[in-house]
Amino acid sequence: MHSPSSPARRVQMALLGLLLLGAGAAQADQLDTILAAKKLRVAIDLAVPPYSMKDDKLRLIGSDVETAQRMAKDFGLELEVVPTTLTNRVPYLQTNKADIVISAFSITPERAKVIDFSVPYAPILVVVGAPRSMKITSPADLAGKKIIATRGTTNDQELTKIAPSSATITRFDDDATSMTAMVSGQADIWATSPMLLKVVNQKNPSRDIESKLTLKANLLAVGLRKGEPRLKEKIDGWIRTNLSNGELNTIYKKYHEAELPPEILHPAS
Template identity: 70%
Template sequence: MTSSLSFKRRGALLSALVLALGFAGAAHADQLDTITAAKKIRVAIDLAVPPYGLKDEKLNATGSDVETARLLAKSLGLELEIVPTTGANRIPFLQTDKADIVISSMSVTPEREKVVDFSVPYAAILAVLGAPKSMSITGPADLAGKKVIATRGTTNDQEVTKILPAGAQIVRFDDDATSITAVVSGQADIFATAPPLLKTINEKNPAKQMEPKFTMKVNMLAIGMRKNEPRLKAKLDEFVKAQLKSGELNTIYKKFHGADLPADVTRNVG
């Protein structure tokens, strides 16, 4: 009887030990471990926001965000898997595990910081109000009675919504490509966006002569990730700081944007 009881007790202790080790393993299995084990990193990028993300004449992904993602994958020794997304789907793709991280002209905002974490900024983007050169717009008051296009879920949408005067109408589309098409086709002449997209409109329809009328906000762009992944965040911060210091991120930005990174971004080198 004693021997049987001792055997049962040892069995119970062994089961408890295995269970405890299992919980310990689960506690330490974080996103960085998962990415490393998969030997690839899934990066959500909107490929309809030139020059951040687009497809070239051979339908290959390119743009400053795409090149940044490639540089990251190379530095981590991982395969890159680009997960095409839209502005509205960037955060949902993280939350539903369709992507490991987001590198997709995603601005750091207090609202977004409640649901995702960010690396230190790797670039910057202006939120501007664009319109044809012939149109006189110097501030929000001049938007009264006018129709403004914005891409749903972007900071441009958020910023123009804050300043829109009474009598103005905002028309939202689900991605930048559709918004650009709407402006090019004449559905509206005013676009809350980033300067590079105004250039894209002018290339598609030179008669538009779109230009920035005023800047709503300067936003820092950072790599987005799920909340509470400290090891992954530390690794991404390390990558951004190292590539800012080496000048690689500035080279990428200048290649696609025709200018150096803003000083607010490069000061993260230290």
């Protein structure tokens, strides 16, 4: 038997300490880390109106911004907005640059393979918009035309599925650049959301852009890393509570001039 002070005994105790430390680290999850830091790091693309944008005083506003602000407040945490682009939403989660993503983030099977999603909290339509004078009534009318899309978005994915082979798809890295192309007349056809088409007309009424084709209705959710069940449960519970009490509907209506649809407010499961 080793004496309490023998070298072998000391090695054994040191190894036991390391094992216990490792076990404690394994049990700690992302929710514990967030609560200990007293801060919620939320990745948001800052130029996706009306989900996120800046007002005339350069304050960050929008339905996703207010959703993030209310969530952090209800959790008793400081909100840290982590600026991202639409193409970087998944990488920012995977590399721990952000705790969660609230940024017009559609639930897709491809994304669900690498990250987790909360229950849906809002919708977004995928449409093809063009000047009112341009005749587009079916995907076939896009043949030979130049269409723009924001790279890595569901808009890009849905457009790619239906665009004729003779159509040219030009992809920009963010909605702000796509918006500039539409407002300035560099492009006439954009696969995006209806509210962004409305912003084009606000910035340049002569463009007279309207929705021509609706490609898909997507559900938006909070994105988070795989393997964080406690964090997902907390966020899911918060969303359900704020759908039930009307807070998320109020936020959505403020910026989108419409009520949340029944499939969001009253999900089947």
